[in-house]
Each structure stands twice: as structure tokens, then as C-alpha cells.
Amino acid sequence: xxxxxxxxxxIDYSSALxxxxxxVMLRGAGINWDLRKLGMFNNAYNSYTFQVPLGSxxxxxxxxxxxxEEMRESLNIIKQCIDTLPEGPFLGDNLKMIAPSxxxxxxxxxxxxxxxxxxxxxxxxxxxVLILVLKHLKVNLYLYxxx
Numbered sequence: 678x679x680x681x682x683x684x685x686x687x688i689d690y691s692s693a694l695x696x697x698x699x700x701v702m703l704r705g706a707g708i709n710w711d712l713r714k715l716g717m718f719n720n721a722y723n724s725y726t727f728q729v730p731l732g733s734x735x736x737x738x739x740x741x742x743x744x745x746e747e748m749r750e751s752l753n754i755i756k757q758c759i760d761t762l763p764e765g766p767f768l769g770d771n772l773k774m775i776a777p778s779x780x781x782x783x784x785x786x787x788x789x790x791x792x793x794x795x796x797x798x799x800x801x802x803x804x805x806v807l808i809l810v811l812k813h814l815k816v817n818l819y820l821y822x823x824x
Contacts, residue, residue: 682738689735701747705732705740725757 688698693706703710711729713722730746732739769775776795777788 679738682736682741684736686737686740687735693735701740701743704730704743705735707731707733707735722754724761725754727754 688696688702688706690706690708693703693708698706699710709729709731713727714729727750730743730750732743773791773795777785777792781788782792
């Protein structure tokens, strides 16, 4: 597999910036760009230690290796999150925001109604200003709304 990816799809540092690449395309060119480290998520990631893999050759094979290393780092973050979970129930008890268990739905009409309303109407969030970062495999989308 490596022979078909080495020296294919080379992107240099300046081209990656000029073309507006994001994610692994920037990191493959050696640009340290990671939304988790830049504080786009209310700095929730500051309490976890992880490395942002960077490349220098920026061909398809190196971007593949960066993606594999990113999966390893994601597992590292998940392990850290699990270690910091408190004991006991963690979902909360607000029935307007959290779906009831299957057992509750089978034994309580109120739970069944709350489940139906939650999944048919969704949750309403009232905010003054909304800044949202959507991460996708191929693009990062920044949305801003003033309501």
C-alpha cells in the first residue's frame, strides 16, 4: 500500500495555506492547526494531554500515517476522559433534555411521552449569540449567529 501513496499528492506549506486547507492537510504540511488546541471548545481539551501529529513531507502516505496517529491520540483522550468520570449516575435527571431508559418507557406513560416529545420536537436552546464549529472529515465549518 505504501508504494502507491508515497510521493503522491504532495502539498507544500504555502500551498496548503493559500488553498485554505484544514485538518490533516495542514498538519501534513507541517502547520500546527488543531481546533482542540486552539480553544474552540471552551478549552475543555486543556485538561487532557495529547500530541498533535505533524508531518513534513506532506504526501498521501504521510497524511495516512498522521491519521493513524490521530486515532491513537483520540484513544488516549478517551482513556483520560474515562479516568476522570465521577462515580454514580452521569446522565442527570432533566427529562426535557435526557431520554428515559427503555425500562422507564415501558412502565411509565409520562416517560413514554417525554421520549416521544424529545425525539420528535428536539430540545430548544435559547442563547443571545451562537458560535458553532462543525468538524467534518473534509471541512471545518464556522457558524455565527446573532439572535
